[in-house]
Amino acid sequence: MTVGKRPHLLYVAWGFPPSRSAGVYRALATANAFARSGWEVTVLTASREVFEYQTGTDTELEKAVDPTIHVVRVPFSWIRGEPDLSNWSKLRVASNLLWTHLRARKDWLEFPEAVYGGWRRELINATNIVHKEKPVDLVIGSANPNVDFLPGWHLHRKSRVPYVMDYRDTWHLDVYADRRIGSPRSRSVRRERQLLKQSVEAWFVNGAICDWHAREYPENSKNYHVVANAFEEEFASNFVGLQSPAKDALGDGLVFGYLGTIYGPMPLKETLEGWRKARQKSRLVAASRLVIRGRLGHFTEPDPKVLAILSEYRNDQVSYEGPVSKTDVAAVYKQFDALLLILGRSKYVTSGKVFEYAATGLPITSLHHPETATTEVLSGREDWFPMQEVNADEACRVLLATAERAAEMTAADYAKNQQWALHLSRGKQLEQPIKRLAEIVKKDGDQCVPPLEFSSSSESDHIS
Structure with a gap:
């Protein structure tokens, strides 16, 4: 050179x-x-x-x-x-x-x-x-x-x-x-x-x-x-000054969101069954929605097995709303009050989306086994609700805890979480x-x- x-x-x-x-x-x-x-x-x-x-x-x-x-x-x-x-x-x-x-x-x-x-x-x-x-x-x-x-x-x-x-x-x-x-x-x-x-x-x-x-x-x-x-610094800038949702927590409910690809050994069934149980135990969750965005499988056509599982919970306010362009990701996150991190068990798997999740400042529900590499990424973060084991009852527990916290979070809480994530x-x-x-x-x-x-x-x- x-x-x-x-x-x-x-x-x-x-x-x-x-x-x-x-x-x-x-x-x-x-x-x-x-x-x-x-x-x-x-x-x-x-x-x-x-x-x-x-x-x-x-x-x-x-x-x-x-x-x-x-x-x-x-x-x-x-x-x-x-x-x-x-x-x-x-x-x-x-x-x-x-x-x-x-x-x-x-x-x-x-x-x-x-x-x-x-x-x-x-x-x-x-x-x-x-x-x-x-x-x-x-x-x-x-x-x-x-x-x-x-x-x-x-x-x-x-x-x-x-x-x-x-x-x-x-x-x-x-x-x-x-x-x-x-x-x-x-x-x-x-x-x-x-x-x-x-x-x-x-x-x-x-x-x-x-x-x-x-x-x-x-x-x-x-x-x-x-x-x-x-996460990209330009992405994180979209959430500076993020405000708490202006809604009646019991009347309007919350929006729980997952954004990413659903594939392989991910505990989707346990998550949705836990969601159903949580709706039966909480008026807040019963008034809320669970939205899946992203790809169902790795190819152009959605995985029919995943579609079949999602259809079982359609009456539980679970909806799949399609893929998202990278340029629209920040806008989609802003539609959510809490984020669902659904992953397969592996100490070697660090999902790319966990970094974006952290950057938003929103509360995160970890719907995966604790022996997953993302556990290390999120350790020490406030407003993070991890499962101790993978089953529907445990999913129900962390979803209920997340809902309670999401309904009361303030702009200052979001900003504190965003500050914590800067090292990522x-x-x-x-x-x-x-x-x-x-x-x-x-x-x-x-x-x-x-x-x-x-x-x-x-x-x-x-x-x-």
């Missing part, structure tokens, strides 16, 4: 706006933070059609991308389905089952990751083009998918560019069962070990996940760091990592290592 030149970050994230996947917010915030810190940022992400046809889009979210960021959309062909049948090969037309089997095997040979492995070739080709046009000083890959880590390793091999592995999720740790996924001698585990060993840093969203990786891959663990999820802001989480990496890039740049000339991706990128 020459003197006076802005460092060039290549940020790799399969899901980036307009994707509405769960990890998109961390990716967007990280890329924006580097851009605002004076870095030149190029983002490699999947093509828009993938999000439009498969996972759904949030077009408003694109407006939040820093205008200086250059977004490169890399073609991605998803094995799940091609909506345009004219693009199907003769083999696929003849036997979609056989084609799917062969395609899955080919993808795995490209990179040891189901579904996404076949993106390796296009991703490396795009990386080469970006680096040739404007040499890259640092690469950050945000996973999953884990193939996002590969461009950093590729440029490190070719031009000694440092790279960071940002684990938004885990590769070989089942965070709910607390066990390793696959054999420790598998090709994908060997690949992960190799990538971690050569990375300049690895980021994990909480201490439990960081410690697990340090035990499993100790070779470079001195460079493992916790970079937690966080994005600026606080990324300030030190960005400074560290700037020093690393500066030090490496002083060595004046020229970028090497190399061709498109080759089979030498594989590990056997």
